[in-house]
Amino acid sequence: MRPSLKINYFLLARFLIAGIFLVSGMEKLLSPIENFIYAIQGFEALHSPGLERLTAEVMPWIEFFVGLFLLLGLWTRIALIGVMAMGFTFALIVGQGIWRGLPLINCGCFGDLIHFPIFATFTIDCFLFSLGGIALLHLPRVTVFSLDVWLRESRAA
Amino acid sequence: MRYLLKGIITLGVVAAGVATVMVLKIVAPRRPVGDRSGVSLRVKGNPRAAVKIVEFMDFSCPPCAAGSKMLKRFMAAHPQAIQIEMNYFPLHLENKALSARYAQCAAEQGQFWPMFDLLVERQAVWKSMLNPETAFQQMAAELKLNPKALQQCVAAPQTFKTILTSRQQGQAQGVESTPTYFINGKMVVGSQALAEVLKEIAAGKVKGYAAVT
Numbered sequence: 001m002r003p004s005l006k007i008n009y010f011l012l013a014r015f016l017i018a019g020i021f022l023v024s025g026m027e028k029l030l031s032p033i034e035n036f037i038y039a040i041q042g043f044e045a046l047h048s049p050g051l052e053r054l055t056a057e058v059m060p061w062i063e064f065f066v067g068l069f070l071l072l073g074l075w076t077r078i079a080l081i082g083v084m085a086m087g088f089t090f091a092l093i094v095g096q097g098i099w100r101g102l103p104l105i106n107c108g109c110f111g112d113l114i115h116f117p118i119f120a121t122f123t124i125d126c127f128l129f130s131l132g133g134i135a136l137l138h139l140p141r142v143t144v145f146s147l148d149v150w151l152r153e154s155r156a157a
Numbered sequence: 158m159r160y161l162l163k164g165i166i167t168l169g170v171v172a173a174g175v176a177t178v179m180v181l182k183i184v185a186p187r188r189p190v191g192d193r194s195g196v197s198l199r200v201k202g203n204p205r206a207a208v209k210i211v212e213f214m215d216f217s218c219p220p221c222a223a224g225s226k227m228l229k230r231f232m233a234a235h236p237q238a239i240q241i242e243m244n245y246f247p248l249h250l251e252n253k254a255l256s257a258r259y260a261q262c263a264a265e266q267g268q269f270w271p272m273f274d275l276l277v278e279r280q281a282v283w284k285s286m287l288n289p290e291t292a293f294q295q296m297a298a299e300l301k302l303n304p305k306a307l308q309q310c311v312a313a314p315q316t317f318k319t320i321l322t323s324r325q326q327g328q329a330q331g332v333e334s335t336p337t338y339f340i341n342g343k344m345v346v347g348s349q350a351l352a353e354v355l356k357e358i359a360a361g362k363v364k365g366y367a368a369v370t
Binding site (some may be wrong): 026029030031034035037038039041051065068069072074103136147151 | 162163166167170171174181182185210219270331333334344347
């Protein structure tokens with residue numbers, strides 16, 4: 001009897017989200033912070049230069065580590081909750097920009113690496129929120145090949 | 158015991174992640190590249206000014222026009238305070254940066270800044286035109302540029318190459334959006350941020366800006 005080669009789509013989803021957040025975070029971390037501050041200012045949502053700078057300083061690190069932890073499968077549940085929270089927040093911020101008719105040319109999501117039209121950005125944010133939610137509902141299948149499982153099994157052994 | 162091991166692994170991952178980013182930041186620094194000859198044609202202001210502004214802009218971008226008008230007003234009010242160097246950073250290359258090519262060709266006839274001012278002031282008009290070249294030719298005629306030399310220059314591959322080199326220099330310094338300014342080496346992105354810095358300069362708070370080397 002031939003073994004069945006079933007594709008674990010939930011595992012692929014985990015790697016996809018991890019890749020998106022790793023690339024997005026890393027690109028911003030390696031670029032001058034002023035570029036991301038400018039992108040944030042474009043959304044006119046924070047109304048405080050200090051808060052805009054703080055967001056630009058902190059957000060890339062959060063994206064980077066959420067991506068890294070998802071890739072390794074460490075604290076997977078918390079990382080997926082983080083993905084959902086970010087997806088929801090980004091969608092809300094981009095959505096209000098579209099609603100108000102702000103002249104948003106570039107979301108600044110991937111620095112200079114990729115430029116998405118603003119409606120595509122909104123769709124991607126909603127997609128990430130949904131994908132994070134679906135992955136969270138299927139955690140046992142998402143955490144195949146993960147440090148979380150390895151740590152649990154090594155203790156059991 | 159499991160949580161202790163998980164904690165140690167977590168700390169290790171965080172440390173490795175931070176170290177990787179730091180190493181990449183050091184290994185891949187952004188430095189100016191390419192030929193900078195001809196830049197002097199696009200410089201104005203006091204050469205001994207305490208504040209030197211290197212601008213990267215796209216003629217068709219509205220915030221760039223706003224920033225340029227702001228700088229012009231500031232320079233009129235404080236003629237000795239700043240020196241400006243303008244660099245091309247066309248965001249789109251569909252038209253092979255036609256407006257920038259006209260500006261560069263005006264520069265070669267010693268009329269860069271008058272052409273620059275016309276391109277900025279009439280941005281809304283020529284941006285809405287199907288063929289903005291007519292507007293650029295009109296501006297060139299107003300500045301009494303040599304039409305034959307101008308047309309040869311606009312069509313020359315070297316002109317477009319100069320603009321691309323300027324853009325690459327911007328990219329090498331981390332420019333992603335326009336307008337981007339380097340004010341005594343400190344990066345400032347957007348006309349809103351520029352306005353804040355100009356306020357500081359006007360108030361004499363220029364100590365924070367290290368001299369350009």
